[in-house]
Structures are given as C-alpha cells and as structure tokens.
Amino acid sequence: MTTGKTMKIDQFPEDVKQYLIPKSDGSISYRCLECKNESSIDRLLYTCPDCGSVLMLQDNNFDRLSKIGGETWRKVFDYRRMLNYQPLKGIFRYYEFIAPVIPIEHIVYLGEGHTPMVEANEQLKDMVGLNFYYKDDGLNPSASFKDRGMACALSFINYFASKNKLDNLLAICASTGDTSASAALYASYLADLVKSAVLLPHGKVTPQQLAQPLGSGAKVLEIPGVFDDCMKVVEALADNYHVALLNSKNSWRILGQESFSYEISQDFDYEVADKVIVLPIGNAGNITAIMNGFLKFFQAGITDGLPKIIGVQSEHADPVYKYYLESIPDKRRFKPVTVNSSVAQAAMIGNPVSMPRVIKLFQEYNNAADDLKIFIVQVTEQDIMDSMIIANRNGNIVCTQGGESLAGLKKAKTEGFILNNETCILDSTAHMLKFLTFQEMYFEDSFPPEFKIKPKNEFKNAPVLVRPENLKNYPERGRPLKGEELQKYIHEMSAEIAGILGLKAK
Ligand SMILES: *Cc1c(COP(=O)(O)O)cnc(C)c1O
Ligand SMILES: [Zn+2]
Secondary structure, three states: OOOOOOOOHHHHOOHHHHHHHHOOOEEEEEEEOOOOOEEEOOOOOOOOOOOOEEEEEEEOOOOOHHHHHHHHHHHHHHHHHHOHHHHOOOHHHHHHHOOOOHHHOOOOOOOOOOOEEEEOOHHHHHHHHEEEEEEEEHHOOEEHHHHHHHHHHHHHHHHHHHHHHOOOEEEEEEOOOOOHHHHHHHHHHOOOOOOEEEEEOOOOOOOHHHHEEEEHEEEEEEEOOOOOHHHHHHHHHHHHHOOOOOOOOOOOHHHHOHHHHHHHHHHOOOOOOEEEEEEEEEHHHHHHHHHHHHHHHHHOOOOOOOOOOEEEEEEEOHHHHHHHOOOHHOOOOOOOOOOOOOOOOOOOOOOOOOOOHHHHHHHHHHHHHHHEEEEEEEEOOOHHHHHHHHHHHHOOOEEEHHHHHHHHHHHHHHOOOOOOOEEEEEOOEEEEEHHHHHHHHHHHHOOOOOHHHOOOOHOOOOOOOOOOOOOOOOOOOOOOHHHHHHHHHHHHHHHHHHHHHHOOOO
C-alpha cells in the first residue's frame, strides 16, 4: 500500500507531517579524498577521474538538514517507524541522510535494515564483564549487512538507468562471498534492467555463498587467487569496459551502510555517547560507513555525542591494525599485507579499498568527539572461532565475523579501551548458516594446519547414531515396521536414548 490515503499521516502532529514523505531535492556529488576534486553524479564513477583515488559522496547542502534541528528529525524518524509506506520501510527511513537525490519511486526495498539488537544473556555478559548486544545483520535478505549498501546502490542504478533510458546494464563485483550474494539478489529484482556477474576467489567462499548468486541467476566466475586478486581484475574491467561496479569502491554502497549507525541511534533513543560499536574490518567499507553515519547524525544535532568504535582484525589479515600500531599520525605508512587463511573469511583482505576513507574519517571522528574514540584491535584465529561457538551456544546466530566481534570486545576490554559502564553493540555481520563449514571443521577437528586452530573438547558437538544392540530390524524405505516389531523398536530405542541422556524412570 503506497497510496497516501491508506497512511495515517493526517493523524500525525502538524510539525512532522510536512517531513514524513521526503522530497528528493538534495544535492550530492562525488568528492575525491586525495585531490578534493568534485564530480557530478550524472556519471557512474568509482575513482577520481583526475588522480584515480577513492571517492566519497557528499551532501552539498548538509546545512539544510542541521537547520531542521535534532528534535524534529528524531520525531520524523520515530513517526516514520509507524508509517505504512513501502519505500521508507527499510534503510530509507533515513532518506535525507542517505541519498536524497533518488526519487522515491525508484527505491528498491527487499526487506533490508532494522535488524534486531539482542541483549547478551547473563552468562555471556559475565564472561566478558560488560553489558553488550549483538545487532543481527545476518537477518538481512541475503543474510549479511551488505544488503544495506546494495539497496542504496541498486536504487541509484534503477534511477540512473531510467533517467538515461538504459536497459542492459551489467553490474559486476569481486567478492569474499557476501557482496556477490547481495549484488546478485538486488540485481535480480531489477532483472529487466540489470544483469549481474560476480568474480569469486576459487575455493575461498563457502558453498552457501556460492549457491546464493547462482540461485539469483548471476553469471558466477571463479578465478584462482584470493580476494585481493579478484579485486584487481574487476577494477581493470570497470576501467576499460561499460560495467557498473558494485564493490565498496562504489560510494553509493557506503551511504546505504550508514543506516547501521542510524538504526542504533534510534534504537537507543539517540543516546549513543556512552556506547561502543564493535565490528570486523575487511575491505573497510563498513567501518567507513559506520563512522560517517554517526558523524552525520551528530553534526545534525540528532544524537548526544559519538560512540566509541572498535575495529577488529584477525592476525591473519591485519593491515589496518598494523597501520594504527604507530601512534604518531605523521609517521603512519600504509602497507598492504599478504593474508593467511582465516576463518573470518569475509574479512580476509590485505589491501582494503577503503583505507583512504578510514584514514580521513578516523581523524575527523576523533576531532569531532574531541577525544580518541576509534580503536583497532587484533585477535587470534583461535579466539575468533571459540567466540563464535560460545556466542551461538548462548542464543545467538553469529558467523565467524560475528565471533571476531566478540573476540575483539574481549581484547578491547583487556587493552583498557572500554569502560565498565559502557554498553557495547557487536556487529554480527552475517548469518551463521553462511559459514557452516568453519563450525564443521571445529566440531570435526579438521582445520588445515595453517589456521592454527585447536578445537576445545567441551565445545565440540556431533550427532549420535542410535542403534541398540538387540534390535535386528529397522524401518527402511517402503518397509515400515509393524506390530510386535514396531513395539520392540520403540521400546529398545527409547531405553537406549534414556541411557544416553541419563533420564530417570518415572
Ligand atoms: C564484507 C564482510 C565483512 C567485512 O566488511 P568490510 O566492509 O569489507 O570491512 C565482514 N563480515 C562479513 C560477514 C562480510 O560479508
Ligand atoms: Zn582526485
């Protein structure tokens, strides 16, 4: 129902009515982080046409948003929560802060965003010694946070294609698995406009992540190498051919991913100054978006301050961590690292595309907070795996990267980065079902040696086949047991199971 009549806008307060359905009257341009060159969004751009550096999208008239004032915005978002209007049901509840140039009718909504924040149970809180929540971004449509960015990027492409009368766009991306699942899903919704192709490092994505783009009808190309190699090939394709690039070089994705910060702000009634966000870093698009999102809400007077942000990297893929090990900013030099096998496979990246964005925003963020608010920690593969298993044995559904968040939380506490009275929100970036292979290797103690992971016996789990000794016949396909045989089967089976479970007779 997207018609005005069915909405309850006329029941909403006068001062928010005029803002509830946004107008696409914003002005956005690409801005180069290196040479500051600005380019129009009339073209699909991924890097600066002058110097080749990475871009960000900036709102040229952000002041108009600040002028409206925090109190009005808070009301607008809270009332939009009650609004029955499809385009604003997902990340575009925060339309003005994401992409106020995309006409509403071009918004693609597949159910992304507004993922639950689940408070850790007492055992987990006691184990860490902190109050924390998991924000379950694995509950997005393609089961990872990548959908936030794709919803924005594909909404823009939908608008771009209609404006330029294009109907045969090819969208392409390189992926550690989840980007391609998401890109293929969103492109398939626009099947008459956009076809998609994804490049995956052969053997370095899980079977589930391979199945997703195949199911969405994308052309799936597996190439030998790791993600960083795929990325180079995809960039060459974007430089030399007519394709729409859907990697996080695409700055429209960053805008959509900012919704993660907006949702946390709203869910805590816009009080975030005493919060701590913990997330894994791979290509560093997510931390870029999260910093930028919190900055924008703070600058518009919507939130009471800036939360701390803890970025987490595995010891097997830690270029961002290494960069910030140097405490004197002028002496920091970025060096890509060669990655080793990591269970946090979606973050197994040695040369993050968004590093220039991180460097710029890291400084802006700390300046705006007038304090050091961003910390990068490094964790072991063993702790990532143990943390995932423990989290999921306590009511969560986190993937290995979500395990990395918990490992990072513990590490940050040890390092003294988190105060006892602060509340932490851990990004569970994907659903555990996408990364089952790692759980399997843990339970079966079958990790290849390069992971250096030794499963803890108390966390192992395996199905038990129940075959009582004095049963000769079992039901088979087309040959069910009957009569006395069936009675014996039920009796022997339940006795055996009661034994295994240690049940006491009534
Ligand atoms: C992409 C991804 C990451 C890494 O995010 P970046 O934006 O590349 O830093 C972490 N976890 C999961 C599950 C992902 O899909
Ligand atoms: Zn430039």
